Amino acid sequence: MNKNSNIYQMLYAAVMVLLVGSVLALIYMALKPKQDENIANDTRKQIMSALHIAAPDDSKVKETYEKYVIQDLLVDRDGNIVDSTKNVAFDVEMKKNVKLADRKLPVMKCVMDDGSVKYVLPMYGAGLWGPIWGYIAMNDDGNTIYGANFSHEGETPGLGARIADKDFQDKFVDKHLFLDGKFKGVVVLKKGQKSVSGAEQIDALTGATITSLGVSAMLEDCLTPYEAFLSKLQGAAPANDSKINDNQPE
């Protein structure tokens, strides 16, 4: 048979594409339920990591999560709770929740072992190569960050991918979103730079400028809508505004 005839080539290509395509589709369908479960558990792990909780082992992720996260909330931009059905915040697809005008604002309310209440706020933004997302856990004073977790789809390993490292995430702990009663958020800046707004800042990652800026933009974009909600928390919590600590890193 002539291997270089047009008919042979076309048939070869067609058969190959059909074969590979159907094999891939079959594999994808067969593995989908297992994958979805893994992805949901991974999201739970990320949320728990922002709360400094780790599941004892991989089979207990869901159980541990449900023990700590007691309520899901959706709030509006005025800080009112609009929905609190089970898993309503967990099920929000942040990818499709980007437009500011009709954005849902999910909040997960958690109770820690010592009885203190934390609020986890999810975020979603853009890194250098693809999406980045994360969770910020707030103390119930609505001002101090309790913990943070960031993930990414495909940032450069060793550079931008370090936003997923504990070293970077721990820098957010105890930062304040409000200074002197005004919402400032928190920014990621190159070491040595000073933020214009006076917001508390975190050192950017060397060699990962775009990813660092992406994290900063995501923080601003996703935390600002919660301003009213966080202000209300401050009103509810025992007032300790006077203790706001403003010793910024030099």
Added chain:
Amino acid sequence: MLSKKNKEALFNPLSKDNPVLVQILGICSALAVTASLEPAIVMGISVICVLAFSNVIISFLRKTIPTNIRIIVQLVVVAALVIIVQQVLIAYNYDVSKQLSVFIGLIITNCILMGRLEAFAMHNSPWPSFLDGIGNGLGYTIVLLIVAFFRELLGSGTLFGFKVIPQWCYDHGYENNGLMILAPMALITVGCIIWFHRAHNKELQED
């Protein structure tokens, strides 16, 4: 099993015919993942696996592949293989799949794959092709590890994430060299390794 020719297919790529140092293939990914040792090792293992198996598959198909569309066929085989590995990992070992996420894309575009499929697997039977894949993957991994060793040590003061430069040095004014983390220094390090390698292998020197 290991005739002289097969041994050459397996061991030549380690030094005399190293894919990175001599064939100058796969430089792009060598720059991207060598800022620290851990991703370098993961990338190395992934490339060894994918290269060995795609070499075998192409070698089995080599007599049926029409010359005009051979590159497309090779690409489809590599891409399908990589996607299957990725999907299985997501389902059964999610943590590893997360670490590998970005490498998956980098493997498909790694020119070592296309280079070896085209230069070796298209003309040789499956067993030597398999050995050639393993050999070239190893040759690539070795270079990656050497580059990553120097970049992580001088750039971050760590190896595999563990601090190796004592605090004492930092207290006395030692600073990590941030430039080592950036891509240009990867290229310069590869250049130095090539220089060193050629200086020790007279037959590789060109006039």
